[in-house]
Amino acid sequence: MTRTIVITSGKGGVGKTTTSASFSMGLAKSGHKTAVIDFDVGLRNLDLILGCERRVVYDFVNVINEEANLNQALIRDKRCDNLFILPASQTRDKDALSIEGVGKVIDELKQDFDYIVCDSPAGIEKGAMLAMYYADDAIIVTNPEVSSVRDSDRMLGILSSKSRRSEQNEEPISEYLLLTRYDPSRVKKGDMLSVEDVQEILSMDLLGVIPESQDILNASNAGEPVILQGKTNAAQAYQDVVDRYLGEDVPQRFINQKGFLGRLFGG
Amino acid sequence: MSLLDFFRTTRPSSASVAKERLQILVAHEHSQRKTAPSYLPKLQKELLAVISKYVQINPDDMRVNLEQNDHEEILELSISLPDEKQEKPHKKSTPTHRRRG
Numbered sequence: 001m002t003r004t005i006v007i008t009s010g011k012g013g014v015g016k017t018t019t020s021a022s023f024s025m026g027l028a029k030s031g032h033k034t035a036v037i038d039f040d041v042g043l044r045n046l047d048l049i050l051g052c053e054r055r056v057v058y059d060f061v062n063v064i065n066e067e068a069n070l071n072q073a074l075i076r077d078k079r080c081d082n083l084f085i086l087p088a089s090q091t092r093d094k095d096a097l098s099i100e101g102v103g104k105v106i107d108e109l110k111q112d113f114d115y116i117v118c119d120s121p122a123g124i125e126k127g128a129m130l131a132m133y134y135a136d137d138a139i140i141v142t143n144p145e146v147s148s149v150r151d152s153d154r155m156l157g158i159l160s161s162k163s164r165r166s167e168q169n170e171e172p173i174s175e176y177l178l179l180t181r182y183d184p185s186r187v188k189k190g191d192m193l194s195v196e197d198v199q200e201i202l203s204m205d206l207l208g209v210i211p212e213s214q215d216i217l218n219a220s221n222a223g224e225p226v227i228l229q230g231k232t233n234a235a236q237a238y239q240d241v242v243d244r245y246l247g248e249d250v251p252q253r254f255i256n257q258k259g260f261l262g263r264l265f266g267g
Numbered sequence: 268m269s270l271l272d273f274f275r276t277t278r279p280s281s282a283s284v285a286k287e288r289l290q291i292l293v294a295h296e297h298s299q300r301k302t303a304p305s306y307l308p309k310l311q312k313e314l315l316a317v318i319s320k321y322v323q324i325n326p327d328d329m330r331v332n333l334e335q336n337d338h339e340e341i342l343e344l345s346i347s348l349p350d351e352k353q354e355k356p357h358k359k360s361t362p363t364h365r366r367r368g
Contacts, residue, residue, distance in 0.1 A: 145285075146285050146288065146289055149289050150289065150292060150293070153293050153296065154296070157296075157297075157300050187282070189280075190280025190281065190282050190283065191280065191281055191282060192282055193282050193285055193286060193289075194282065197282065197285075197286045200286075200290075201286065201289045201290055201293055202293075
């Protein structure tokens with residue numbers, strides 16, 4: 001049974017595309033045939049993060065409009081045979097995606113793939129709404145920062161009311177919290193919301209914590225998902241996330257104990 | 268910030284301030300999410316249209332509110348009718364009429 005996972009956040013710049021790239025690569029590396037779709041029509045970037053920007057011929061919108069078939073548009077990753085990328089279109093037409101068109105593509109992918117990862121654009125406009133509409137699971141990428149946490153909460157509300165599962169009264173989308181750009185030393189000083197704080201505010205299950213890391217910029221510079229840079233903390237953190245998602249019991253790393261000051265003087 | 272403030276150990280960390288603000292905000296937004304179903308604005312508009320057939324009211328004088336308790340929902344409709352004073356004293360009624368006309 002294929003699972004469709006949306007990587008979403010509401011707020012921009014929190015690490016959705018970075019997460020989509022590494023998460024889908026991780027699933028593929030674990031032996032699951034995985035397709036990752038860029039829903040950010042007009043602002044395509046997943047291809048760049050995955051290093052296949054020069055191999056884009058057809059895109060998601062071409063497939064929806066039947067100007068190309070799915071196999072022509074899917075780009076097979078050169079590092080992992082199980083990973084396929086469906087790039088976004090660079091069109092400025094806001095209505096290029098439709099609920100029926102997206103549904104048709106996802107149905108077709110389901111016949112061939114174990115996992116479909118949907119990389120959502122920021123915001124709550126059409127692209128973001130369609131990215132989450134068909135999801136079975138949602139990974140909410142959140143930074144330990146007020147505006148990101150608020151937007152994540154808003155996104156949770158949308159997931160529970162505007163998705164296909166909610167409309168058809170099916171079991172709700174499973175929601176997982178992924179905290180990114182986490183800096184335990186700042187948490188310890190009381191300058192940054194802790195994992196526990198964010199979990200408490202959003203009341204969500206924690207999928208993982210990705211520490212703030214220089215390696216992520218280096219990886220995007222090189223067009224390589226950071227999960228492939230095995231020795232780095234970020235790579236290990238993403239690997240843990242994938243393993244945990246696949247049902248392994250992996251202890252949380254990269255979280256130091258909650259800030260001493262925060263606990264003593266916390267309101 | 269004075270030097271004294273700097274040494275005051277009771278100053279809350281910025282993270283705990285953030286947490287408190289977010290908790291209040293999220294609780295507020297959740298309560299709004301529950302009490303304001305998407306049909307409410309349309310309901311209000313249509314009610315206003317019906318009432319306007321019989322009484323002239325100001326759209327701001329009408330409130331539609333849905334409250335949720337543990338086991339019941341109350342749809343609260345409050346309309347303040349324009350005061351009928353204009354019919355009684357002669358002095359005041361004229362300017363009111365003029366303003367309306």
